[in-house]
Amino acid sequence: MSRVPASLLFFALAFSASAFSKAPESQATSMDKIPGLVDASSVVKGLQVELKYSTTDNFMKKDVYGDLEKCYLQEDAAKMLGEAQKDLVKIRPDLRFVAYDCARPLSVQKKMWELVKDTPSRSYVANPDTKTGSIHNYGCAIDLSLAKTDGTPLDMGTPFDFFGRKAQPRYELTLLRQAKLTHEQVANRLLLRQVMVRAGFTPISSEWWHFNCASTAETRRRYKKIQ
Ligand SMILES: [Zn+2]
Secondary structure, three states, X not given: OOOOOHHHHHHHHHHHHHHXXXXXXXXXXXXXXXXXXXXXXXXXXXXXXXXXHHOOOOOOOOOOOOOOOOOEEEXXXXXXXXXHHHHHHHHOOOEEEEEEEOOOOHHHHHHHHHHHOOOHHHHHOOOOOOOOOOHHHHOOEEEEEEEEOOOOEOOOOOOOOOOOHHXXXXXXXXXXXXXXXXXXXHHHHHHHHHHHHXXXXXXXXXXXXXXXXXXXXXXXXXXXXXX
């Protein structure tokens, strides 16, 4: 009876194990392993998560996130969001946050850039080859809105990722005067901004849904880009 030497068996097993570990990882699995990154739902109870880029209901009409369906954020950002949610519930117990985009790996940023770079939408997607890229690439930005506890989003005047003046906070007062935004729509945006800013987030003047957890310089100093 022939016997397979133990050393040969060891190498056979080691080889098959390494071959297995070289199989491409899913995006969601790799996010779980990044130090400092957390699933925001584990920190912010009741957070509604609807990642638009993990569906075809987005401006690219393509699911670029694949199996990435959770809202990952840097732990600091998730804790700040938790504080904002507590504040929100105190003011309006009938409301909660709905997250549309959170941490976005650089590999996805590149995919998105390839899809839009030769189209008019290019100004709405950060070029991945620049020094900073997008703050979403660090897990320090979140796109979100307010929703009723049954899941219905509040009327913010435009949907998420509406590309035009109506979505830009810098024109809100003008649009209100021109009756292109209602008082209720502006009040809903102000409530979102109020609770986010009080928790330490910074809004931007071009998108009502986007908030950064730190300045660009501070983001680069504290966090690494998610590959
Ligand atoms: Zn954003």
